Amino acid sequence: MHVGILGPVEAHSADGKIAVGGPRPRTLLALLAMRVGEIVPLDRLVDELYGAEPPSDAANALQGQVSRLRRALGDASLIEFHPAGYKLALVADQVDAHRFAALAAEGQQALEQGDPQVAESLLSEALQLWRGPALADVDAADHATRLEQQRSTATSALIAARIRLGKADVQEISDLVQQHPLDERLRGYLMQALNQQGRQAEALQAFEDVRALLADELGTDPSPELRAIHLQILRGQTHRELPAQLTSFVGRQEELQRLASLTSRLVTLTGPGGAGKTRLALQSADAGAIFVDLAPVKDVAAATLQALGLKETVLAPEDRLTLALRERDSVLILDNCEHVIVEAARLAQHLLSTCPSLRILATSREPLGITGETLCPVPPLKPEQSVALFADRARLVNPAFVQDQHTVDICRELDGLPLAIELAAARTRTLTTEEIANRLGDRFRLLIKGNRAAAPRHQTLRAVVEWSWDLLDADERDLAASLATFSGGVTLEAVEQVCRHDIEVLEALVDKSLVEAADGRYRMLVTIREFCAQHKRVDAEHARYFLSLARRADPELRQRDQVRWFTRLTAEHANLMQAVEWATEHDPTLALELVGALSWYWYVKGSRTEVQGVARKLLAQIPEQSTEEYGILLALAAPERAQNVLEGLSGPIRLPFVLIAWAMLSGPPDPYAPRTQLQDDIEASDDPWIKGLMGFSNAHVVWAVQGDRAAAIEKAREALRQFQDLGERWGAAQVLDVLANLTEDPREALALTEEALRVVGELGAKEELAELRGRRADRLLDIDQDEAERDYHLALEMATQAGLAATRAYANAGLAKIAQRRGDLAGAEQLLREAQRELGFGWMHSAAKQHVEESLEELAHAREALSEPTRTQGA
Template sequence: MHVGILGPVEAHSPDGKIAVGGPRPRTLLALLAIRVGEIVQLDRLVDELYGSEPPSDAANALQGQVSRLRRALGDATLIEFHPAGYRLALPASQVDAHRFVVLSAEGRQALEQGDPQAAESLLSEALRLWRGPALADVALPDHATRLEQQRSAATGSLVAARIRLGRADVAEVQDLVRRNPLDERLRGYLMQALNQQGRQAEALQAFEDARALLADELGTDPSPELRAVHLQVLRGQTHRELPAQLTKFVGRQAELARIASLSSRLITLTGPGGAGKTRLALQAAGPGAIFVDLAPAKDVAAATLQALGLKETVLEPEERLTLALRERDALLILDNCEHLVVQAARLAQHLLSTCPSLRILATSREALGITGETLCPVPPLDPEQSVALFADRARLVNAAFVRDQHTVDICRELDGLPLAIELAAARTRTLTTEEIADRLNDRFRLLTKGNRAAAPRHQTLRAVVEWSWDLLTEDERDLAACLATFSGGATLEAVEEVCRHDLETLDALVDKSLVEAVDGRYRMLETIREFCSQHKRVDAAHAAYFHDLARRADPELRQRDQVRWFARLTAEHANLMQAVAWTTSFEPDRALRLVSDLAWYWYVKGNRAEVRGVAQELLARVSEQSTEEYAVLLALAAPERVQDKLLELRGPIRQPFVLIAWAMLSGPPDPSAPRTSLQDEVESSEDPWIQGLIGFSNAYTAWAASGDRERAIEESRVALRRFQDLGERWGSAQVLDVLANLTEDPAEALALTDEALRVVAELGAKEELAELRARRADRLLDIDEAAAERDYLQALEQATEAGLSATRALANTGLAKIAQRRGDPARAELLLREAQRELGFGWMHAAAKQQVNEVLEELLRTRGA
């Protein structure tokens, strides 16, 4: 049973739509659905059902309405009677308004966490639940207004996500502005959307319109945020996603001016830990930069691919990055290079030598040490800036703070290091500056007389963190040490499960600035985390928790809630990688199972290159075995060996990634090849996802062998229904593409391709989008040549961004066909020669090479004639 109130009030059973009845039964159903799962008091139901003129026997009248509604629904147990009122006995997820609230909240969280792709998918799914105005056919204006406000907020967040992705619809934003003319946030979105489309003059006029309206209606000037967008437009900037900053940037004018004056393509900000290198880099870069956080990373190239949203192909990650960046005028920020300095240096040199318009801004405690590097030291803040920073941060926790001589003394004792100053300023909530100064003097006396050759962090920051540690209770210290085990922050659920401490203790750590709480996650500054982790580690419990999460998530990634689960695993990516690394070293048998549970997540999100190194380490630690977990490990660590191992498997298959690995490495199945026992096991599987995968694969193979198109189409549609019943987007897109190949109706082929593009877009799979766009152009070639050309060019752009050389080659082949038709054989040959150069090894490249060569041979034959 599903109830809908986001539009006219509706109820649906498995058999179809239910005739609920007249206005009062519909109103009663809506009132119960709004508070689904809760007992709604009798007097509240009477008030909202009958208004100011209830019948004389309101209780009996209400009971009569309930009886009529129960009969309409066909199941009396759905509406429970309790002494206090009535309750709709349905899960909240089966009422569209509650589903909308959950999805929109998750979408906003993804947006705030820096994942606009997931945010767009979640918010789009939420807004698709609406069928019209809320509660359109019942008189519940207060509830309708509240729901419409939530809809408006979700729509605004969706626009924000699309702005960050660079694909906002200007007309849609203009309509929102017309409906909410005084909303400065929407005005800013409109300016950004216009600017992203190259309509700078219109964006500037939109600001002037907003300025005039605010002055006339409210007597105010535009907000600082709207003025900042105006400045971006004036400078010709477009918005790109960078880590959001929660506090004001203070000082560093000299360093900012020096960075701006340098013409070097590689600038490295150097300085001690806590000097503010990352914050300075973000301030100097401004919007448009590509930010790569290397703090939790083990592979610089893989982390950079992830920052660009790319998956690996047969190309090495460095070459993949070259293909994606060589034609872009971009600034790449490589942050926290010190623990991967050799890797960072090699990648920087490679990219700078192959991407002529690329610039790199690195942060590290030491220079990268390559030719052309310009060093920009980040020294401690000068006394004036130090005091300004202390005062700004102190007022965040103590609005009455006033700077005094003790403030100057504290900043001097802390050597002007920003992190140390911020930690000290946070204490003004409970201590006077005199008390802080006295404590710092006590702590630093010993350290300043210690080893002068020690790292700067250990000379100053360690003392500050140790002092903060001394202020904690025993429970707070235990929890802080436990939290330090998490490399990617932690949710409240993870803290409670792994650390076994209550929320009160966690809140105390947040209050004392040792832990930062943002968007439902708890994080430590890296310096604090490093200090705390020396006191206690809970790696085994951490690994067990994240293994359980991966095990629970894996089947969900192939079902209706897959977008939400992909977002959850993405948020925990650093912790999952930490769990893989630790179990590889200490519990290799668990590591083998964990790698198998994460394989599908890695495949869809494109993280396999990042895990190749740890997979190879695990391969060296476990004994060879004829299991699907071992086959998955081989697919990641030694793909050249996996085919023989797959032949040893007998099934049943529990991890569907085994089948994907089989297809990736073997190519399309040969119908004339001898059958294997694994094929028989797989085809008898009761897993609906595997049934869908095998169904359309067998259908297409049978059609290629026998030419029975009708049978292939019917079997593919059965497979499509399996995937759609699961709500699985990736599988649906694969079958839709096969059906587009099978149909003989060009219009149907285009419609199927468009549907495949839509569902793949919900997953944010850039590679599949590029490949499908190229095939859409193929299907348009004989229908609308100009439209086909536009699609080929778009596919070429997407494939370049994703680093897909085979797809680039096929797009250039399509453009060559168009050039030949237009009487330009020289350009056609140039494009085909370029396509030949793109192709390398692997069955996908071999298939593309065959197409390229056929078109080239035909062109040369035609020219020769």
């Protein structure tokens, strides 16, 4: 049973919608639903149900309404009687208003904690629960007003999340501004959204409009917040977020000034581990910089693609990056290059030679060693800066801390290295500065006399970490060593299940600065992790845990909570890859199970290129077999061998990527080909997701082979219902696009495309968004040519950012069509020739080439038609 009050009041059972009855039963249901699970007092129900003039026998009248409502619901136990009143016996999640409030609160919390991706997903899901004005068909104005205020707050938070993600909808915000013209927050969102789309003049005009309106209506000036946004736009700034810093920045003024004065397109910050290179790079960068953390990765190009939010395609990652960055005036920060120095140097040289406006800021213990590189050493802090850093961090854990001579001694003994200073300052919670200084003196005297030519991490930082290690008890040491196995941070669940320790031990490590806690994850600094990993490894337990997580997540990735689970796996990506790589070396059977469980996640994320190397390595160790996991491994490592194995499988299919891999390798289904056991088993499947996929496939076959549009539409709609019932956005978007192609109503096709854009937007799939934006422009071409032109330009910009040459070609072809209609044949040809030049190999590029060539032929015919009257006159 589900009750809805976010719109007309309604109730649904497993059999469908329930006829609740007239206004009073609906009002009674709404009043009980708003306080679901609680006893609503009799007098309150009477007051709100009958108002100022209740019937003479109000209690009996109320009882009569309850009886009618029970009969309508078909289950008298749903409305419980208590001496104090009545209670709706449902859980809060079964009432849309309560589910909305919970989702909205989680979304707003995620936004406040700096996670706009999760915030957007939660807030979008919350707002989708609304079907119209709250309590639309009952008289409950006060309650409706309260709910609408919650809706407005959630809408503003959703827009804020999308602003941070750079994908706000200008039209949506404009509509809200029309409804609330004096809301300065909405006006600010509109200005930011326009600016993010490159419409700076419109953003500035929006500020002038609201300034005039506020002066006329209220006699006031714009708020400081709105003026700050105006100034930001005037300076040409856009809002892109770098990793948030949890502490203040101390010192490094000379280094900041040097970085600001350099004109080189490649600057590398060099220095020992723990010197603060990453923090300095972030402090010197503007908000538009692109940050790539290379510490947990091995593939530099793949990590850079992920930092840009791009999936991998048939193009080489370096070429995709070139397409995405060659027209952008951006700074790319490549952080922690030392363990992938050769690959980082090659990518930097490639991008600098192909992207003339790009600048790169790298951090590394050694130079990249390529032409044009300018080095900016990051030395230890000066004495006064070291003391200031120590005092600042000490007061975070001990507000009563007072600087003394021992503070100076500690900083001198720690060689002014920021990481060592921060670890020492954390000890002021339990030790005096004299006690700290005495311990450091004993420990460092031997190390200072060692090999000063050795890596700085093994001179000073190792001593600091070892000293911290000595302060741990047995449980803390065991957990610290176990945590060092994790390459991408760890959740509390993993700590408990893999490391076999509870929250108290983990909190002790956080308190002692050996572990950082942020956004529900626990991370070790690289230096500390390397030291602790020498004492213990839990690789087997780690791999088995992430296999279990992958198996739990796989079905969820095709259901209503798919965005939340996709976000969770993305956060664990480094750990998942580590598990596969370790198992490939030590337990190939376990590795094969991981490949199968992760296959759908990799497909949606676009990581097939990233995993190809380890897949090939695993393939060499696994004997041939007729399993779904082996078929998937072949599809990843040796696709030319995969089709026979996939076709030889039988159902029921456990791993849906089998079907996608089969479709990608065999192409559209041939209705005249001999039937296989796999086809029969798939079509007999009871799995709702597979049913949706088969409906999608059958719709294509019916239309392509039989030409039966009506039957194809019917099958596609049934597939869409399957996916929507599951809450599965990927499948729904595919079918919506098919329906848009099938319909003969241009406006319906446009509406379907817009719905597909919305659904794909929830997944944050930039490539699909770019392609669908171009298709929306195609469908607008004969409806609103100016809007179509705007969409083509937007698609072109998005495809450039995503590195999609084929999508750029389609967009340029659309712009050429508009130019041709306006009589600019030369401009049209220039656009088409540009599209031709950037297309390469692959079936998507071949289809785009054919489209461009057809457009060029049409353009040639148009030229001939224009020249025909001239020849006739000459004759």
